[in-house]
């Protein structure tokens with residue numbers, strides 16, 4: 079191999095050698111420990127080290143890297159102590175994820191590393207968000223995200239590159255093309271000649287490099303970094319290399335023709351670089367021997383220290399506590415409503431429609447938080463599909479009120495990247511139905527990141543939801559239950575204008591990921607007095623909205639209005655109504671009190687019956703309040719079908735059409 083040192087000093091060349099050798103020697107040791115059963119799994123990067131090490135050396139230490147499972151060289155070059163890494167790999171509580179995550183699936187703020195989730199592609203868009211933060215603050219920094227060639231087939235690759243290109247974000251996307259994605263060769267992965275050719279399609283530049291040449295990797299990425307900062311643009315790099323071992327150690331390499339190993343062994347990045355240094359008189363055989371011996375001694379010492387860990391002791395309270403980030407930003411007590419009755423604020427009130435209350439909450443939050451960014455399709459000049467952000471661009475500027483391409487997954491990922499850099503984001507899902515294409519980012523990245531490695535995901539996703547508007551199966555769904563089932567999220571669902579404003583402000587102040595459901599049919603049909611203050615309704619507090627003696631209807635969203643309408647038109651039944659307001663976490667005290675008030679409970683929701691929240695609450699009541707019941711808990715929900723378009727069919731679908739008969743049935747029991 080012909081190395082070109084350019085203007086790299088002798089000292090640097092030697093430093094590079096040590097950096098390159100270290101992960102190789104660690105891996106060789108790991109393979110022994112794996113055979114001895116001391117670690118459970120190993121994804122080898124042997125033969126690919128020059129990419130991870132070269133890339134990390136080319137960046138500033140405070141620039142985020144998003145590495146993958148074969149990139150030990152990123153972690154070692156960022157000087158993470160091997161002892162602690164070893165604790166991580168053993169699943170020890172003293173590792174980087176308190177024993178909650180495996181191998182390299184963790185991040186660390188101190189080292190500016192955001193680790194992968196197993197799904198590979200989703201991390202690419204996180205880099206978009208990080209670089210957006212740098213761009214907004216006019217910092218001369220980039221972020222760098224790794225992907226394998228297999229990962230480029232995922233939709234997330236496309237979305238992340240497209241968003242970076244459209245928004246002119248200084249991100250380096252680095253493809254490590256090692257020939258195989260598990261057993262799948264490149265010929266079964268893509269049809270283009272080179273993956274770097276894809277750059278053109280996104281309107282960005284790209285280059286292919288020899289990934290086994292550390293000097294070429296380093297020099298290219300250094301130059302690309304300068305380019306990205308200077309031109310404020312992303313860049314695609316394809317580094318050609320080869321996976322010298324199995325996908326992971328247990329899976330073998332039978333599917334790889336043996337001549338490929340012979341070929342690539344000759345291109346070994348460590349051996350060739352070593353020979354280059356020898357040939358140029360920068361190292362002697364004696365030096366190499368000495369360096370290797372010292373390094374092996376260091377590795378043994380680090381592993382000994384890393385083995386000295388206490389046994390994992392599961393502490394359920396800590397497990398549950400670490401699900402959510404603690405709140406640091408708090409309002410004065412006078413501006414927080416944590417009662418479950420009516421608001422009592424100092425400022426006056428004004429009559430607002432539900433939609434305008436949401437707008438006001440968003441508007442006041444934009445004024446309060448200069449680091450708050452809004453993202454969504456058509457939300458800028460157009461004002462959003464429902465016009466909630468109309469006029470925001472002229473007041474807050476296009477940098478903070480961002481139109482997005484139709485890339486839901488990438489935008490959720492970018493929101494997480496912004497959070498890594500201390501921003502808050504409110505993303506508008508144009509319709510709650512479209513969350514399906516951003517689902518993975520929400521349930522696996524946003525929801526789990528704090529539990530996995532202590533990083534808050536300060537993101538609110540607004541979800542215009544619900545039926546009753548004749549919009550058919552894909553513009554009417556109630557999909558809150560999907561998210562209630564996901565630990566780590568918060569799910570909020572206001573039914574009144576005053577709650578909508580206060581809960582939205584609370585959601586934005588909350589550093590955790592909040593799914594904020596707003597019912598489209600309520601937007602313009604419901605009005606009410608709304609405090610003019612900037613105030614919060616506490617998340618997790620239900621509201622007792624009507625006192626009654628016969629039946630407690632526990633509900634939320636449009637269900638509250640259906641229940642109130644029923645109560646008003648059926649004075650012979652004394653209806654008690656509890657508006658849950660937050661679905662995750664649920665207000666169990668308020669639920670118990672509602673059961674206690676009447677002994678008969680009807681759970682009412684617009685969502686379909688099977689697997690809906692009603693079933694969960696009914697189970698809880700059965701377990702905890704059995705002695706308070708005079709009748710079985712009943713559920714009134716929508717039909718277990720998609721939401722039909724025709725008004726007659728939709729009316730029949732909605733739970734409201736069965737409310738009266740369910741109340742009568744419960745009364746008769």
Ligand SMILES: Cc1ncc(C[n+]2csc(CCOP(=O)(O)OP(=O)(O)O)c2C)c(N)n1
Pocket residue numbers: 148196197198225226227228229230256258259260321325
């Ligand atoms: C969404 C998803 N599908 C499938 C897998 C299973 N899987 C894990 S790694 C891998 C191969 C990845 O290949 P590549 O991106 O080329 O990276 P490499 O392992 O070669 O470094 C597969 C199929 C996964 N983790 N995530």
